[in-house]
Amino acid sequence: MAVRRKLIKERVPTPERPPKERVKDFKEVNLGYTFELAVKEAERCLQCPYEYAPCIKGCPVHINIPGFISKLVEYRDNPDKAVREALRIIWNDNTLPAVTGRVCPQEDQCEGACVVGKVGDAVDIGKLERFVADYARKNGIEEELLCEFEEECTGELGKVAIVGAGPAGLTCAGELAKMGYKVTIFEALHKPGGVLAYGIPEFRLPKEILDHELAKLNRLGVEIKTDHVVGRTVTIEELLQEYDAVFIGTGAGTPKLLNIPGILLGRIYSANEFLTRVNLMKAYEFPEYDTPIAIGKKTIVIGAGNTAMDAARSALRLGSEVTIAYRRGREDMTARIEEIKHAEEEGVQFEFFLQPVEFIGDENGRVKAVKFERMRPLEERDKRGKRKIVGTGEYVTLEADTVIIAIGLEPNRIITETPGLKTNPNGTLVVDENLMTSIPGVFAGGDAIRGEATVILAMGDGKKAAKAICDYIEKKRAKANA
Numbered sequence: 001m002a003v004r005r006k007l008i009k010e011r012v013p014t015p016e017r018p019p020k021e022r023v024k025d026f027k028e029v030n031l032g033y034t035f036e037l038a039v040k041e042a043e044r045c046l047q048c049p050y051e052y053a054p055c056i057k058g059c060p061v062h063i064n065i066p067g068f069i070s071k072l073v074e075y076r077d078n079p080d081k082a083v084r085e086a087l088r089i090i091w092n093d094n095t096l097p098a099v100t101g102r103v104c105p106q107e108d109q110c111e112g113a114c115v116v117g118k119v120g121d122a123v124d125i126g127k128l129e130r131f132v133a134d135y136a137r138k139n140g141i142e143e144e145l146l147c148e149f150e151e152e153c154t155g156e157l158g159k160v161a162i163v164g165a166g167p168a169g170l171t172c173a174g175e176l177a178k179m180g181y182k183v184t185i186f187e188a189l190h191k192p193g194g195v196l197a198y199g200i201p202e203f204r205l206p207k208e209i210l211d212h213e214l215a216k217l218n219r220l221g222v223e224i225k226t227d228h229v230v231g232r233t234v235t236i237e238e239l240l241q242e243y244d245a246v247f248i249g250t251g252a253g254t255p256k257l258l259n260i261p262g263i264l265l266g267r268i269y270s271a272n273e274f275l276t277r278v279n280l281m282k283a284y285e286f287p288e289y290d291t292p293i294a295i296g297k298k299t300i301v302i303g304a305g306n307t308a309m310d311a312a313r314s315a316l317r318l319g320s321e322v323t324i325a326y327r328r329g330r331e332d333m334t335a336r337i338e339e340i341k342h343a344e345e346e347g348v349q350f351e352f353f354l355q356p357v358e359f360i361g362d363e364n365g366r367v368k369a370v371k372f373e374r375m376r377p378l379e380e381r382d383k384r385g386k387r388k389i390v391g392t393g394e395y396v397t398l399e400a401d402t403v404i405i406a407i408g409l410e411p412n413r414i415i416t417e418t419p420g421l422k423t424n425p426n427g428t429l430v431v432d433e434n435l436m437t438s439i440p441g442v443f444a445g446g447d448a449i450r451g452e453a454t455v456i457l458a459m460g461d462g463k464k465a466a467k468a469i470c471d472y473i474e475k476k477r478a479k480a481n482a
């Protein structure tokens with residue numbers, strides 16, 4: 001195999017659209033590798049042995065990373081073959097690489113563990129994964145592989161209901177379909193995808209990619225029933241009568257709000273409402289699309305996670321000046337490094353150590369300013385390793401005619417009110433080591449059990465639960481037949 005093992009410290013950069021151009025529209029920012037660039041980057045991988053490779057251990061679904069990267073170098077003279085072989089390896093562990101290649105915080109996962117990263121830039125595993133998925137999609141490479149997978153999808157082994165069509169539910173559904181189960185997903189919204197559809201904007205994850213991934217799932221025989229709010233349209237108890245098992249992947253879609261004076265003023269949004277209007281309902285194309293969005297000239301976004309970054313960059317694209325106000329410091333921000341960099345390049349301003357204490361309104365009942373208390377960091381750290389903060393008693397007021405609150409999310413309460421379903425004090429579902437809830441035959445994963453986490457962790461749960469569901473159904477059958 002012609003794999004080069006010389007250490008090359010610098011990463012091959014991926015082309016990006018310039019900030020001034022991209023801030024005028026919702027098209028994707030990063031343009032991804034060409035085949036030539038991908039091969040050049042693939043050559044930086046040292047091909048650590050499978051049993052040892054730290055990148056595989058760093059990936060929550062354990063993709064054979066050196067394995068797929070080696071195919072790009074090995075078949076460098078035949079791009080179609082290189083991609084087909086690489087995709088086959090990726091699909092063994094992850095059927096949504098076009099999504100994860102774009103949204104995973106690789107710096108904390110596979111790339112955070114890559115040995116090359118100890119002396120230079122880690123191998124750009126995420127962009128290579130994305131390249132393989134994009135090239136395969138654009139060049140019809142997936143067909144042959146899909147046919148191989150389709151053959152396994154007999155739907156004869158049993159029936160499973162999945163609640164929620166986010167990354168956890170979609171992954172669980174795909175895995176079960178491949179194992180031979182008939183799967184039906186019940187989704188509350190009119191479009192599947194969960195946060196991928198309503199939260200993450202087009203400029204990070206184009207919706208045509210999500211639609212393509214969903215179409216693949218249909219090919220595996222998975223049925224998706226939209227506009228079905230489980231707990232209202234149909235209950236878990238009713239699903240258990242018709243299906244052999246149920247998986248709950250309802251996420252954490254309830255926004256936390258600030259209980260401070262002025263919270264009910266006009267033009268104060270939760271990031272969820274703001275992003276749902278913009279992404280799912282395409283309000284940025286109003287009036288071609290019916291849903292409006294009211295946004296002023298100066299927006300303050302409160303929070304500093306991925307949700308805050310997405311809301312800030314969306315507000316910027318709708319023509320507003322945007323400031324992110326965060327109660328902690330720069331190093332405590334939880335958003336992905338790449339997203340923070342993109343936000344800064346595009347002109348989002350940052351204010352640190354500011355805790356909102358009051359929203360101030362105008363004579364029309366709309367917000368016109370936010371009063372903050374200045375905070376100060378302490379040496380002491382909290383459970384998550386972040387420095388604790390205290391108020392200084394000093395106050396500042398910043399003008400804003402729009403405010404977006406992005407301070408976190410909680411699990412959906414409709415589902416957690418199901419009789420017999422145990423929850424933790426923070427509203428997440430209690431599960432055992434096999435991801436089974438307190439109701440036998442009902443499993444759960446993703447943000448519904450973790451609180452707000454990541455796409456790949458939700459997918460990992462979906463995969464683990466699929467295996468546990470299969471074991472559960474087999475055991476139940478064996479007992480019944482004994």
Ligand SMILES: Cc1cc2nc3c(=O)[nH]c(=O)nc-3n(C[C@H](O)[C@H](O)[C@H](O)COP(=O)(O)OP(=O)(O)OC[C@H]3O[C@@H](n4cnc5c(N)ncnc54)[C@H](O)[C@@H]3O)c2cc1C
Pocket residue numbers: 103104105163164165166167168169186187188189192193194195196199200228229230231249250251252253275306307308310336412414415445446447448452453454455456458
């Ligand atoms: C704006 C934003 C940006 C993010 N950016 C990133 C990122 O860059 N990288 C990353 O890794 N993670 C990111 N995350 C986190 C990531 O999206 C989540 O961890 C992940 O989507 C969780 O997947 P899930 O399947 O558990 O839940 P979700 O994606 O929340 O999907 C749950 C689904 O269940 C449906 N549902 C809820 N209740 C019911 C019910 N009663 N009946 C039927 N259906 C129901 C919902 O409508 C939804 O479709 C981001 C989150 C947000 C909000």
Ligand code: SF4
Pocket residue numbers: 044045046047048053054055056065066113114115116123125
């Ligand atoms: S750790 Fe880095 S160099 Fe080693 S196999 Fe993984 S990507 Fe390649």
